[in-house]
Amino acid sequence: MWKQAQSLFAEEEYDDSQDNLLEEAEGLCSLSPTQRLYGFGACCLAGLLCMLLSTIVFAIPIKFAVLFTFGNLLAIGSTVFLMGATRQLQMMFDPVRIYATSIYIGFVVLALICALGIHSKLLTILAILCEICALIWYSLSYIPFARAVVSKVTIRLFDTEI
Numbered sequence: 001m002w003k004q005a006q007s008l009f010a011e012e013e014y015d016d017s018q019d020n021l022l023e024e025a026e027g028l029c030s031l032s033p034t035q036r037l038y039g040f041g042a043c044c045l046a047g048l049l050c051m052l053l054s055t056i057v058f059a060i061p062i063k064f065a066v067l068f069t070f071g072n073l074l075a076i077g078s079t080v081f082l083m084g085a086t087r088q089l090q091m092m093f094d095p096v097r098i099y100a101t102s103i104y105i106g107f108v109v110l111a112l113i114c115a116l117g118i119h120s121k122l123l124t125i126l127a128i129l130c131e132i133c134a135l136i137w138y139s140l141s142y143i144p145f146a147r148a149v150v151s152k153v154t155i156r157l158f159d160t161e162i
Helices: 002-029 033-054 061-077 079-083 085-092 098-118 121-140 146-158
Strands: none
Touching: 033 061, 033 079, 061 079, 061 098, 061 121, 079 085, 098 121, 121 146
């Protein structure tokens, strides 16, 4: 009887310790709204600063590409502080913007490959220009009807379709 009582209490203590571990893990990941805004601001500011500093080394396309791409990733990653990583990924891979996200990520990788792997200045500049266009198109996907308006304006101005 004594051993059965000990085993019951031991299981309860084990379950309590697991619950405490889960609560501690949630406490590590939770931020107050003020902390989230500070994190967003700091990360976004660091991204913008990297993009600004990249213009200083514009004559060296490889350094420019690395700084500019890192700044882009920091600026986009800053929204994780506002909505969380899971929600950010769900929104990025939403059927409405899956193509824009994929193209943007592809050009980010291509720019880094051209800069760090191939060491081609011309290809790096072309990849960065495509990355900027993909970033603009990706950003427009978050504004209702923005891509449709840009498409219509482009058709009227250039007599072509996107």
